[in-house]
Amino acid sequence: MKLTSIQVCAMVLPLCLLADATQAQLYKSVGPDGKVTYSDTPPPATQKLVETKSISTSQDFNxxxxxxxxxxxxxxxxxxxxxxxxxxxxxxxxxxxxxxxxxxxxxxxxxxxxxxxxxxxxxxxxxxxxxxxxxxxxxxxxxxxxxxxxxxxxxxxxxxxxxxxxxxxxxxASKPDSASTPPKNVAPPAPAPIKKPENDNGFRF
Missing domain, CATH: 3.40.30.10 (Glutaredoxin)
Known part of the structure; x- marks a missing residue:
C-alpha cells in the first residue's frame, strides 16, 4: 500500500515528539548587531550560528x-x-x-x-x-x-x-569489586609442595 506524504508525516510525528522528550537542541547565535541569542529552534539566516548543544531532558529538570x-x-x-x-x-x-x-x-x-x-x-x-x-x-x-x-x-x-x-x-567511598574480593570465612588455598630434585645435595647457588 502506498502512503501519502500526509500519512507518512502522521506516522513519523509521534516518533519525533518522543525523541524531543528525551533530548533537546540548544542554539547559540549572534546577530548583525553582535547580540547573542539562545534558542531551542535553529536561528534565522540573519543570525550567525555559533554553537549547537544537545541536552538530555530526562533529568530532574525535564x-x-x-x-x-x-x-x-x-x-x-x-x-x-x-x-x-x-x-x-x-x-x-x-x-x-x-x-x-x-x-x-x-x-x-x-x-x-x-x-x-x-x-x-x-x-x-x-x-x-x-x-x-x-x-x-x-x-x-x-x-x-x-x-x-x-x-x-x-x-x-x-x-x-x-x-x-x-x-x-x-x-x-568506592564500592569494592566483588569479583576481586575473596569471600569471607574461606581459607586461602594451600601452597603446592616444592618437589626436590633427585640430585639435590642441599646447596644453593
Missing part, C-alpha cells in the same frame, strides 16, 4: 520552563555543606526560596575535606559552584549576582512538583 532548563544545563549549581553550619543552612534556604535547583555535597570525613580543598583551594564552608564560578562562604548579594550572571530567572520558576535530590558525600 519539566522546567525553557529559561530555567537552559540555565541549569549550562551552569549547574552544587552546594557543599557540613553539619551544624548556620551559613550553610542559610545558603540552602536562599537557593530554595530563589527556585534554584542544586545538588548538595556534604563534607564530614577527611576524604570529603580533601575533596573540598582540591576543588576550592581551602576548607571554608559553605562552598558554592555555579558552572565554573566558585564562591566561598555565604554572602547573599554575591550569590544573587552570580545566579543572575548564570542566566537563572529572577523569580522562582521551579515546578511545584520538583523535589530536591538527597545530599551526597563530597567524596563517596
Amino acid at each position: 519539566n522546567f520552563p525553557y529559561e530555567l532548563k537552559l540555565a541549569a544545563s549550562k551552569n549547574p549549581v552544587v552546594l557543599y555543606t557540613t553539619s551544624n553550619c548556620k551559613p550553610c543552612n542559610e545558603g540552602k534556604t536562599f537557593l530554595k526560596s530563589a527556585g534554584i535547583p542544586f545538588a548538595e555535597k556534604t563534607v564530614k570525613s577527611n576524604a570529603d575535606s580533601d575533596k573540598l580543598k582540591q576543588l576550592s583551594g581551602d576548607i571554608q564552608l559553605p562552598f558554592l559552584t555555579i558552572g565554573s564560578n566558585k564562591l566561598h562562604g555565604y554572602n547573599q548579594d554575591d550569590w544573587k549576582a552570580a545566579i543572575s550572571a548564570a542566566s537563572y530567572p529572577d523569580a522562582n520558576r521551579l515546578p511545584a512538583t520538583y523535589v530536591y535530590p538527597q545530599p551526597e558525600s563530597a567524596a563517596p
